[in-house]
Amino acid sequence: MGCLLALAALAEGIVLCQMRVDPWRLAALLTCFSLVLGAFVGLTSSAFIKELRHRAAQSAWMAFLMPFALLLPYLVYVLGTRTFSLIGLGKLTAYIAVPILLLLPDRLHPKQRMGWRDLVAMLALALPVSAGWLSGIWTWPQELYLFRPFTCVCVGAYAFIVLRNLEGVGYRLVWRRADIAEGVINFVAFAILAIPLGIWLGFLHPHANDFSVGQLGLRFVGIYLTIAIPEEMLFRGLLQNLLVKTITRGPRGLYGLLIASVIFGAAHLDHPPVPNWKYAILATLAGVFYGNAYRTRQRLSAPALTHALVDTAWHFWF
Numbered sequence: 001m002g003c004l005l006a007l008a009a010l011a012e013g014i015v016l017c018q019m020r021v022d023p024w025r026l027a028a029l030l031t032c033f034s035l036v037l038g039a040f041v042g043l044t045s046s047a048f049i050k051e052l053r054h055r056a057a058q059s060a061w062m063a064f065l066m067p068f069a070l071l072l073p074y075l076v077y078v079l080g081t082r083t084f085s086l087i088g089l090g091k092l093t094a095y096i097a098v099p100i101l102l103l104l105p106d107r108l109h110p111k112q113r114m115g116w117r118d119l120v121a122m123l124a125l126a127l128p129v130s131a132g133w134l135s136g137i138w139t140w141p142q143e144l145y146l147f148r149p150f151t152c153v154c155v156g157a158y159a160f161i162v163l164r165n166l167e168g169v170g171y172r173l174v175w176r177r178a179d180i181a182e183g184v185i186n187f188v189a190f191a192i193l194a195i196p197l198g199i200w201l202g203f204l205h206p207h208a209n210d211f212s213v214g215q216l217g218l219r220f221v222g223i224y225l226t227i228a229i230p231e232e233m234l235f236r237g238l239l240q241n242l243l244v245k246t247i248t249r250g251p252r253g254l255y256g257l258l259i260a261s262v263i264f265g266a267a268h269l270d271h272p273p274v275p276n277w278k279y280a281i282l283a284t285l286a287g288v289f290y291g292n293a294y295r296t297r298q299r300l301s302a303p304a305l306t307h308a309l310v311d312t313a314w315h316f317w318f
């Protein structure tokens with residue numbers, strides 16, 4: 001965490017040398033980002049998860065209150081940027097509280113099969129982000145979307161991995177060599193099927209695009225962290241994982257993968273023009289390959305790599 005704050009201070013110095021901006025507001029923004037990023041990365045640590053589980057098992061109040069530490073970065077941000085809003089604070093507090101309250105009963109008696117509270121908790125994590133209900137919370141220097149997926153991952157990781165003791169989520173950000181191989185193989189396999197299908201459906205439109213290597217790299221990293229990791233945690237690490245543990249008939253893991261893929265595809269129907277069935281078809285197909293990468297590696301870094309490669313290629317060439 002100290003390293004992240006030091007990098008934030010360095011970033012502020014660089015920005016202030018380049019443009020005129022309120023240094024206190026900038027410091028609050030960068031400090032908030034560093035703290036949220038610290039939680040985002042910290043929850044990938046097995047030792048940190050073990051410690052949080054131990055503390056959560058000691059007291060129900062401790063288990064409930066610990067995730068509200070995520071309010072600290074928000075308070076640093078709004079007080080420093082002078083954008084405090086009771087509505088914004090209420091939205092963020094409710095977003096943290098709802099999945100925690102839903103899964104608190106499973107704290108001491110974890111079960112691996114899916115229950116109704118799991119489904120409602122996943123919906124409570126996903127819907128506010130996709131529907132834009134978390135707008136009006138981080139508003140300086142403009143509406144900042146970045147904090148929403150990061151907060152979603154942090155709350156989801158605590159609720160399911162720490163509080164509910166769900167195994168096999170595989171929340172990892174850093175790739176191993178096998179993750180890269182699996183991610184690339186599934187990307188290539190998906191592209192072979194999806195490109196001609198997407199062109200035939202009239203959804204994909206190949207085009208040339210001028211860009212630099214730096215733009216490509218920044219876009220890829222942004223997609224990986226703010227789209228691929230959050231969506232893969234929800235649809236593969238939580239939903240597919242629980243479905244596989246619940247559905248014991250048939251080829252191992254296949255039905256869970258297919259159901260999660262169909263739900264993933266259906267989640268894209270609300271993209272204009274609604275209902276966007278072409279997008280839903282391709283997203284369902286993509287979900288099969290993302291799910292296959294997850295099933296093979298049991299680490300979110302593999303399907304998130306496939307996901308980020310797909311979205312990056314789509315942005316620049318289709």
